[in-house]
Amino acid sequence: xxxxxxxxxxxxxxxxxxxxxxxxxxxxxxxxxxxxxxxxxxxxxxxxxxxxxxxxxxxxxxxxxxxxxxxxxxxxxxxxxxxxxxxxxxxxxxxxxxxxxxxxxxxxxxxxxxxxxxxxxxxxxxxxxxxxxxxxxxxxxxxxxxxxxxxxxxxxxxxxxxxxxxxxxxxxxxxxxxxxxxxxxxxxxxxxxxxxxxxxxxxxxxxxxxxxxxxxxxxxxxxxxxxxxxxxxxxxxxxxxxxxxxxxxxxxxxxxxxxxxxxxxxxxxxxxxxxxxxxxxxxxxxxxxxxxxxxxxxxxxxxxxxxxxxxxxxxxxxxxxxxxxxxxxxxxxxxxx
Amino acid sequence: xxxxxxxxxxxxxxxxxxxxxxxxxxxxxxxxxxxxxxxxxxxxxxxxxxxxxxxxxxxxxxxxxxxxxxxxxxxxxxxxxxxxxxxxxxxxxxxxxxxxxxxxxxxxxxxxxxxxxxxxxxxxxxxxxxxxxxxxxxxxxxxxxxxxxxxxxxxxxxxxxxxxxxxxxxxxxxxxxxxxxxxxxxxxxxxxxxxxxxxxxxxxxxxxxxxxxxxxxxxxxxxxxxxxxxxxxxxxxxxxxxxxxxxxxxxxxxxxxxxxxxxxxxxxxxxxxxxxxxxxxxxxxxxxxxxxxxxxxxxxxxxxxxxxxxxxxxxxxxxxxxxxxxxxxxxxxxxxx
Numbered sequence: 001x002x003x004x005x006x007x008x009x010x011x012x013x014x015x016x017x018x019x020x021x022x023x024x025x026x027x028x029x030x031x032x033x034x035x036x037x038x039x040x041x042x043x044x045x046x047x048x049x050x051x052x053x054x055x056x057x058x059x060x061x062x063x064x065x066x067x068x069x070x071x072x073x074x075x076x077x078x079x080x081x082x083x084x085x086x087x088x089x090x091x092x093x094x095x096x097x098x099x100x101x102x103x104x105x106x107x108x109x110x111x112x113x114x115x116x117x118x119x120x121x122x123x124x125x126x127x128x129x130x131x132x133x134x135x136x137x138x139x140x141x142x143x144x145x146x147x148x149x150x151x152x153x154x155x156x157x158x159x160x161x162x163x164x165x166x167x168x169x170x171x172x173x174x175x176x177x178x179x180x181x182x183x184x185x186x187x188x189x190x191x192x193x194x195x196x197x198x199x200x201x202x203x204x205x206x207x208x209x210x211x212x213x214x215x216x217x218x219x220x221x222x223x224x225x226x227x228x229x230x231x232x233x234x235x236x237x238x239x240x241x242x243x244x245x246x247x248x249x250x251x252x253x254x255x256x257x258x259x260x261x262x263x264x265x266x267x268x269x270x271x272x273x274x275x276x277x278x279x280x281x282x283x284x285x286x287x288x289x290x291x292x293x294x295x296x297x298x299x300x301x302x303x304x305x306x307x308x309x310x311x312x313x314x315x316x317x318x319x320x321x322x323x324x325x326x327x328x329x330x331x332x333x334x335x336x337x
Numbered sequence: 338x339x340x341x342x343x344x345x346x347x348x349x350x351x352x353x354x355x356x357x358x359x360x361x362x363x364x365x366x367x368x369x370x371x372x373x374x375x376x377x378x379x380x381x382x383x384x385x386x387x388x389x390x391x392x393x394x395x396x397x398x399x400x401x402x403x404x405x406x407x408x409x410x411x412x413x414x415x416x417x418x419x420x421x422x423x424x425x426x427x428x429x430x431x432x433x434x435x436x437x438x439x440x441x442x443x444x445x446x447x448x449x450x451x452x453x454x455x456x457x458x459x460x461x462x463x464x465x466x467x468x469x470x471x472x473x474x475x476x477x478x479x480x481x482x483x484x485x486x487x488x489x490x491x492x493x494x495x496x497x498x499x500x501x502x503x504x505x506x507x508x509x510x511x512x513x514x515x516x517x518x519x520x521x522x523x524x525x526x527x528x529x530x531x532x533x534x535x536x537x538x539x540x541x542x543x544x545x546x547x548x549x550x551x552x553x554x555x556x557x558x559x560x561x562x563x564x565x566x567x568x569x570x571x572x573x574x575x576x577x578x579x580x581x582x583x584x585x586x587x588x589x590x591x592x593x594x595x596x597x598x599x600x601x602x603x604x605x606x607x608x609x610x611x612x613x614x615x616x617x618x619x620x621x622x623x624x625x626x627x628x629x630x631x632x633x634x635x636x637x638x639x640x641x642x643x644x645x646x647x648x649x650x651x652x653x654x655x656x657x658x659x660x661x662x663x664x665x666x667x668x669x670x671x672x673x674x
Contacts (some may be wrong), residue, residue, distance in 0.1 A: 017365045119586040136586055149529075150528045150529050183486070183568055192487050194568075215572040215573075216576065216578050216582075217573035218431060219576075220583065230520075231520055231527070231569070232568070232569060232572055236572065236576055239573055239576060242552065242554060243576075243577055244580070245553075245582055246473045246557065247612070249473055251608060254607075254608035254611045255608040261605050261608040264602070264605030265601065265608070267598060269593040270591075270594075270597070270598055272591075272597065275588055275589045278587060292673075323346055
């Protein structure tokens with residue numbers, strides 16, 4: 001048995017199971033120290049990996065006869081579809097057979113599975129979904145990006161710790177700067193939630209609080225961890241996606257306006273392609289669900305094999321860096337009663 | 338005396354008083370039906386307009402010896418600097434000497450002046466700052482963009498009405514579609530505030546509620562009025578500014594990467610310039626402060642003469658369209674209690 005065992009929901013995502021299995025094979029070839037447990041219909045998965053003789057012995061199959069669909073009620077699905085590929089993969093973490101789980105299935109279901117199958121790290125108020133995004137100067141983590149609305153200050157206080165532990169131990173940022181999303185830079189700015197959170201973050205000693213992060217500075221890269229209530233985080237995430245599309249649509253429209261700019265657009269195409277790649281989810285991997293008792297990574301629903309490979313690599317690094325253990329031990333430094 | 342009298346804070350903004358006075362002269366030349374009351378140091382302003390003989394007689398001067406600076410505490414400044422150009426301009430509205438006031442001064446001070454000098458329309462819970470922004474298909478209003486944090490559902494309910502009245506009577510949108518910023522399109526999505534607001538908006542008959550507006554659709558132009566808590570609205574506004582800068586910086590970086598893309602960038606320059614202009618505050622004017630008992634427009638701090646001219650035109654349209662009266666009479670259709 002290898003050093004790291006990672007459970008993979010083979011049936012989650014738009015391109016399952018083909019892209020998922022292909023991503024698993026790629027990851028196995030790249031990382032000699034991992035084993036992968038594929039959760040899904042046994043016979044079908046067996047047939048899919050039969051040809052991969054070089055890594056076949058490092059693949060385990062966890063039979064699962066059901067699939068959680070994208071449009072199902074997450075809570076209900078997780079409760080009733082006990083034999084779904086996602087639940088089976090998460091159970092492997094719960095039961096200690098794997099240290100990590102990766103799924104490209106429904107976000108809501110991954111959250112529910114994380115909470116109720118894998119379970120929280122003792123002391124964690126709320127697990128948070130925390131994608132790593134491409135800032136101008138460097139990558140940064142947005143936590144929470146939508147798992148928890150109506151947050152309390154103590155949740156946000158912990159998000160700062162969880163994000164800091166991740167950036168330090170997975171992405172090797174020496175001393176992650178943690179910013180609190182707010183509508184002004186001064187301590188007294190903001191709403192009730194941010195004012196109270198600011199006071200708590202200032203007092204703690206578990207991470208480097210760098211003050212309020214004005215919304216205009218979220219993507220500059222001046223912060224390594226950007227903390228927000230899940231409602232605001234989700235608004236930022238979705239608005240980013242929407243605005244980038246709108247700006248590029250406007251640019252396309254204006255560029256088609258004259259022959260000169262049309263030629264310019266054709267010549268500049270490689271630059272546009274690079275931007276697209278820079279902003280692309282597939283190169284970044286997935287979003288970790290932090291605060292649960294295992295390395296759980298939610299890959300994007302549209303993930304191809306490359307994204308799955310990256311999400312597996314990310315889960316592997318989370319285990320290697322002992323993110324779960326370090327969150328657990330860091331909680332005591334937050335000194336909130 | 339002309340049909341519309343507009344008070345102008347001659348000393349507010351980065352380029353005051355020169356750009357402000359120049360903007361006033363331009364507006365007077367363009368609109369024969371307005372008079373302008375310039376608030377500021379009498380002798381200095383008199384000298385500045387002395388040469389404009391064609392419009393001189395339509396300019397009144399309200400002497401004001403103080404200026405509210407950008408870094409002052411808004412509440413304190415508005416209370417203590419009774420002879421400041423902003424307070425004097427707002428008092429003209431309060432006293433019925435003008436129907437509108439325009440200022441490019443500190444946003445916080447304009448809000449405080451609107452609330453405590455001009456006063457609320459009876460029945461309005463909270464005035465809101467509501468810029469009109471360039472969407473992909475059409476312009477839309479973002480209300481509230483930062484005047485009120487920790488909003489209650491009934492505030493947001495009224496924001497929908499105020500925005501709808503403005504878009505209909507100032508920008509001639511026949512039946513403005515009002516959307517509620519949320520993290521999902523279904524009625525049951527969101528946090529406590531948006532869920533309760535959704536229920537209220539669905540019941541009212543004062544405007545066309547078009548459901549939840551997911552953050553990714555804010556700029557598409559599918560909604561004419563986008564309603565949000567002031568914290569979220571401000572996050573959206575500032576993040577838009579920040580992200581646009583980051584994306585264009587990334588694009589510039591990538592375009593400098595090769596000779597081919599450099600040439601492309603040079604040829605495409607006019608298209609970039611058009612986008613910049615499309616996104617530019619100066620062409621749009623200012624943000625109305627809706628819910629106060631007069632047509633109050635906050636022009637951008639960096640406004641040049643063109644932006645001031647546009648903000649005056651906007652204030653004029655607000656008076657012409659009787660935005661204040663229509664908000665007052667529309668409140669009864671909200672039936673919230």
